[in-house]
Amino acid sequence: MNLAPEILFKIAGFPVTNTIVTTVITDIVIISLVLILKFTISLYPKIFQNIMESVVEYFYDSTKDVAGSRVKFIYPWVLTFFIFIVISNLMGLLPGFETIRFHPIGNTSHEGVPLFRTATSDLNLTAAFAVISIVMTHFYAIKYTGVKSYIGRFVSFQIFPVFLFVGFLEFIGEFTKVISLAFRLFGNILAGEVVMGTMSSMVAFGVPVPFMMLEVMVALIQAVVFAMLTMAFMNIMTEKH
Amino acid sequence: MEILNLFGLETKLFVAQIVNFVILFFILKILLYKPISQMLEERSKKIKQGLDDAENAKKTLLNADNEKISILKVAKVNADKILENTKISAENLKQKTTEDAKKQATDIIDNAKRLAKDEFNKASRQVGEISVDLSKKIISKILSEIFTEEEKNIVLSKAVDKIEHGGYEKTTN
Numbered sequence: 001m002n003l004a005p006e007i008l009f010k011i012a013g014f015p016v017t018n019t020i021v022t023t024v025i026t027d028i029v030i031i032s033l034v035l036i037l038k039f040t041i042s043l044y045p046k047i048f049q050n051i052m053e054s055v056v057e058y059f060y061d062s063t064k065d066v067a068g069s070r071v072k073f074i075y076p077w078v079l080t081f082f083i084f085i086v087i088s089n090l091m092g093l094l095p096g097f098e099t100i101r102f103h104p105i106g107n108t109s110h111e112g113v114p115l116f117r118t119a120t121s122d123l124n125l126t127a128a129f130a131v132i133s134i135v136m137t138h139f140y141a142i143k144y145t146g147v148k149s150y151i152g153r154f155v156s157f158q159i160f161p162v163f164l165f166v167g168f169l170e171f172i173g174e175f176t177k178v179i180s181l182a183f184r185l186f187g188n189i190l191a192g193e194v195v196m197g198t199m200s201s202m203v204a205f206g207v208p209v210p211f212m213m214l215e216v217m218v219a220l221i222q223a224v225v226f227a228m229l230t231m232a233f234m235n236i237m238t239e240k241h
Numbered sequence: 242m243e244i245l246n247l248f249g250l251e252t253k254l255f256v257a258q259i260v261n262f263v264i265l266f267f268i269l270k271i272l273l274y275k276p277i278s279q280m281l282e283e284r285s286k287k288i289k290q291g292l293d294d295a296e297n298a299k300k301t302l303l304n305a306d307n308e309k310i311s312i313l314k315v316a317k318v319n320a321d322k323i324l325e326n327t328k329i330s331a332e333n334l335k336q337k338t339t340e341d342a343k344k345q346a347t348d349i350i351d352n353a354k355r356l357a358k359d360e361f362n363k364a365s366r367q368v369g370e371i372s373v374d375l376s377k378k379i380i381s382k383i384l385s386e387i388f389t390e391e392e393k394n395i396v397l398s399k400a401v402d403k404i405e406h407g408g409y410e411k412t413t414n
Contacts, residue, residue, distance in 0.1 A: 060278075
């Protein structure tokens with residue numbers, strides 16, 4: 001398995017990779033579920049609405065416990081990250097992923113490339129998510145604490161040069177947040193896929209089941225970790241300095 | 242740059258993922274978060290209203306119970322009053338009825354006495370008349386043997402006159 005996603009074809013110079021395909025499928029699944037909910041939503045919920053409400057309520061309440069009144073703008077981001085990542089991760093465990101092969105034009109190999117690959121095993125996606133998370137965190141920090149307070153977080157001349165150095169470390173820390181968020185998710189999911197691929201190629205039946213269960217847990221945990229870290233970063237940065 | 246290529250990082254794909262996520266975020270915000278938040282809010286309101294209604298119903302029930310107790314108290318006092326009045330009225334009626342009955346009984350007795358007296362007087366008078374007739378007949382018979390017809394008539398008329406006008410004392414049993 002490559003670290004980079006495989007390019008299937010190009011549309012007007014835009015490379016369509018197997019992770020882009022699964023990203024689009026994930027979008028379709030999410031939007032379908034949301035539309036089903038929208039058209040069946042009722043004051044007396046059935047099982048599907050109950051599940052969706054439970055997820056929304058859980059993240060809303062968790063964010064409210066941490067961020068208080070700032071829950072209104074933090075929780076939609078947190079929940080969107082969670083929903084996309086968890087569905088994408090779980091979809092990667094479905095039959096057909098990595099096994100259905102595609103032969104791109106110009107690819108001469110006999111095996112071809114996988115048609116579907118877990119979207120979160122693409123660093124483009126995880127880095128994009130990490131950048132969105134941090135950029136929105138800084139946007140809300142400026143919006144809710146003011147420019148002066150925001151800059152004061154990184155540049156301070158109190159007890160010169162101690163706080164200036166601390167501010168510099170904070171500044172560097174913002175970049176490491178992006179890298180850690182992106183690589184944690186990417187690494188965990190890619191490693192899981194490698195483990196699953198290896199186990200399945202060694203013994204086709206039975207043996208991969210425990211690893212699959214482990215991957216289900218990893219899928220959930222990684223989604224929660226990404227969402228909760230975003231929540232924590234947004235909460236810390238939007239607090240008055 | 243080599244390491245970025247190794248991981249497949251490409252600007253176009255990176256930007257595409259950002260755009261994709263932002264679009265998805267706004268779709269979810271409109272289609273999921275807003276309706277669910279409204280639904281949860283509406284449900285919370287309904288639950289709160291239900292609890293308030295239950296509380297109000299409880300209060301109303303308590304008030305109704307208190308009102309019932311006070312009404313029963315007033316009713317009991319009124320009933321006691323009515324019962325007392327009824328007893329007094331019944332006592333008065335009883336006394337009046339007794340008095341009327343006694344008066345009626347006295348009247349009946351008096352009436353009966355008067356009737357008895359009248360009857361006695363009537364009977365006495367009849368006895369008297371019969372005595373006079375009998376006396377006349379006896380005297381006439383006796384005198385017819387002693388006196389002539391003319392003398393007899395004179396003596397008889399005198400005797401009758403005496404008897405009828407109290408010439409002799411009347412004897413009564």
